[in-house]
Amino acid sequence: MTAPVTRRPADLAELPLSALQQRIWYLCTAYSGDASPQVFVIWRLRGPLKTQGWCDAVGAVVDRHESFRTTFVLRDGQPVQVIKPPGGGLETELIDLTGLPEPEREEQAQQIVAKRTHALLDLVGGPLVRSCLIRLGEEHHVWCFTEHHVLADGASQRILAQDMRAAYQSFVDDVPLDLPELKVQYGDFALWQQTVQQPSEEADLDYWREQLADVPLLDLPTDRPRPAEKVAGSGELFHSAGGELPQRIAELARARRCTPFMVLLAAMQALLASETGQEDICVGSAVAGRTVVDLEPVVGLFANTVALRGDLSGDPTFAELLLRTRKAVIAALRRQNVPFSRVVDALNLPRIANRTQLFQVIFSMRPNSGGKDKEDLAGLQVEDFPHPHAKTLHDLVIDVWRLDEHELSVGFRYDDTLFDANRVAALAQRYEQLLTAVVDRPEAHLSELTSQTHPAG
Numbered sequence: 001m002t003a004p005v006t007r008r009p010a011d012l013a014e015l016p017l018s019a020l021q022q023r024i025w026y027l028c029t030a031y032s033g034d035a036s037p038q039v040f041v042i043w044r045l046r047g048p049l050k051t052q053g054w055c056d057a058v059g060a061v062v063d064r065h066e067s068f069r070t071t072f073v074l075r076d077g078q079p080v081q082v083i084k085p086p087g088g089g090l091e092t093e094l095i096d097l098t099g100l101p102e103p104e105r106e107e108q109a110q111q112i113v114a115k116r117t118h119a120l121l122d123l124v125g126g127p128l129v130r131s132c133l134i135r136l137g138e139e140h141h142v143w144c145f146t147e148h149h150v151l152a153d154g155a156s157q158r159i160l161a162q163d164m165r166a167a168y169q170s171f172v173d174d175v176p177l178d179l180p181e182l183k184v185q186y187g188d189f190a191l192w193q194q195t196v197q198q199p200s201e202e203a204d205l206d207y208w209r210e211q212l213a214d215v216p217l218l219d220l221p222t223d224r225p226r227p228a229e230k231v232a233g234s235g236e237l238f239h240s241a242g243g244e245l246p247q248r249i250a251e252l253a254r255a256r257r258c259t260p261f262m263v264l265l266a267a268m269q270a271l272l273a274s275e276t277g278q279e280d281i282c283v284g285s286a287v288a289g290r291t292v293v294d295l296e297p298v299v300g301l302f303a304n305t306v307a308l309r310g311d312l313s314g315d316p317t318f319a320e321l322l323l324r325t326r327k328a329v330i331a332a333l334r335r336q337n338v339p340f341s342r343v344v345d346a347l348n349l350p351r352i353a354n355r356t357q358l359f360q361v362i363f364s365m366r367p368n369s370g371g372k373d374k375e376d377l378a379g380l381q382v383e384d385f386p387h388p389h390a391k392t393l394h395d396l397v398i399d400v401w402r403l404d405e406h407e408l409s410v411g412f413r414y415d416d417t418l419f420d421a422n423r424v425a426a427l428a429q430r431y432e433q434l435l436t437a438v439v440d441r442p443e444a445h446l447s448e449l450t451s452q453t454h455p456a457g
Contacts (some may be wrong), residue, residue, distance in 0.1 A: 005184045005192045005292055014073070014080040018190040019339030020289075020301045024150045025079055026341070028123060030351065031393055033232035036121040037149035039157055041164070042113055042387050045141040047380040050172065051094070051133065054143070057167035058131050059089025060177055064163060065299040066185040067151045068129050079123070083187055093132040105136045113144050113387050121148050142385050153303035154366075155288060160299060165377055172378040186300030193339075201342075204335040208343045211331070212307055215282045217352075218360045220275060220395055222418040229353045232393050233415025239428035241408040241435065248439040250405070256319065256442075258326050261365045264400055266318065266325040267435050268363050269310035274450040275427070281310040284362040284394075287336045305340040306332040307358055315445050318438045360395040365402070395419075 008015070017025060028036060062068040063086035072079045095112060097105045112134060121128055128148040135141055145160065152160075163179060170177040253260045269281040289302035311324050349357045375382065397413040410431065414424050433453040441449065 003192075003196050005189050005294055007184060008188050008191045012191070014075070014082055015187045015191050016194045017072075017079055017081060018186075018193050018301065019341045020304060021081075021150050021190065023339070023341035023344075024301065025123065027356075027393060028150070031230045031232070033393075034120055035118040035232055035234075037232075038117055038119075038121070038146050039149055039152050039154060040117055040144065040146040040387070041157055041160055042117075042145075042385040043143045044383040044385040045143060045380050046383070047139050049139070049141050049380060053171035054133060054168055055092040055094075056089075057164060057171055058092050058145070060167045061160065061163045062090040062129070063087065064179065064182070065159075066187055067156070067299040067301075068147065070151055070187070071126055071128070072124055072150075074124060081187065081190070083185075090129060090131055093130070094135070095132055096135045098135055098137060102137075109134050109136060109142050110386065113142070113385065116144055116146050117387055119146075123148070123150065144385075150301060152299055153289075153301050154286075155290065155303065156299040156301075159297060169378050180297070182298060183294045184298065186298055189295060189298070189300065189302075200335075201338060204338045205342065205346045207331070207335055208307075208338060209346050211309060212282070212343070212347055212358065215307070215309060215358060216278065216280055217355060218272065218276060218278065218281065218395070220272070220360070220418075221423075223420045223423055224418060226354050227417060230355060230393060231417060233395075233413075233417055235414045235416035235419065235421060235424065237412045237414070237421060237424050237428060239410045239412070239425075239432065241410065241432045242406055244406075245432070245436060245439070246402060246408045247405045249408075249435065252439050252442060256322050256326070258322055259329075260402065261400075262322060262325050262329055263438070264365060264435070265308065265329070265363055266310070266321050267438055268398065268431065269312065269325070270318070270321065270438075270446050270450060271427070271431050271434050271453075272361065273310075273312045273446070274453075279311070279313045281312060282359045283308055283310075284340075284359045285332075286362070286364040287333065289336070291337055304336055305362070306336055307340075307343065308332055308363075312446065315447050317443050317445050318449060319442045321446065322442070356394050362392075362394050362397045363400075364398070365400045367401075396424075 024037065066083045068090065069084040069086065070081050071084065072081055097108050100108060116130060116132065128151060131145045133141055133143050166179055167177055249260050249263050253263050269283065272281050273279060284305045285308050287304050287306055289304040290296050295302060308328055310328065312321060344357055351357070392413045392415065395415050395418060399411040401409045410428060412424050412428055430453040434449060437449045437452050
């Protein structure tokens, strides 16, 4: 049973980093690159925007969540977090582009957003959180809110969006902001995690030590030699798979007492095995990490990563592989509370300058937002604003969205120092072909199924 997270003593001026923050800190300081990992909300706002009200709403949300007011200092060479008191808010920079010819405004706004989302941020010097409001016309604005990944995760973006909507609506209605009080903040969680021993953690670590012992490096074919040191790559490709395939994946999952994620993961590991000739395939996968109810509305870095090791030995049928995958996923989810950094430490993995530790590919299934960010807000039409993709330190980061029963969207972020776009496009096509083959013939052996697809090159 997990011990409850409680409020920290009020007189604590400095707090430890959570285990996940320590991992992000390590990745940001151990590998070179020209951009920091960030999460962001970027909206196009059409309609009669009350500029001061929007800026005040940003300040209110920043005051609500300590993560937006967190800075870092070094003590004896080690980082600690310091949280600024509420009341200062966050100044939203106002950028007026209406002086430019109208055709140039959109391009300039995209450049501003690209620069902010791809900035290299100083973890100690900051700033780590920034907000800007770009004016393209009297009733046309773009809002860009960015924060370093050490402070927040993907679920935090949705919390920010929800709270921002409530805060701006309260300003327009001229009523006090009425959001439930947060019982704990991220700093409370970080201190709790570092000081309260969870009963099952040692047993869970023993599982990970055994499960992940001697994981081999994944040796994907590349278009260029791997550089001596790893840098953050910057390529992205989306592949859409429609027709009956999404529904048939769901039907296969139900028939085998699995989830669609398990089917998609097993197929991806089979594809990676075919690409590399390896039978031992380990990929990382994101989990929400908010296993305590009081943490669900809190902005912070909770999203953990679990290592999912696939055993493809003996040329199993896809149905057999699916059973192995189901067992591995269930076992991993039961032990998802162990921070990934502690798993890495327990394995005593050496640092490899040109590869990430343990796995080089991340595979995750993402929730569909259902278009909520595009709903109108107090007379404003809210739309997503196109923005550059995030860079990645891993060779490949693969995200799958099940948009509806007739469409899957698969995003491939890749290290463009290693791969050309055409190789990744061919890999995406081959993944769809393999998924089609496995739902048609789940009792076929992997060698038969993968031979039906075309090599990536």
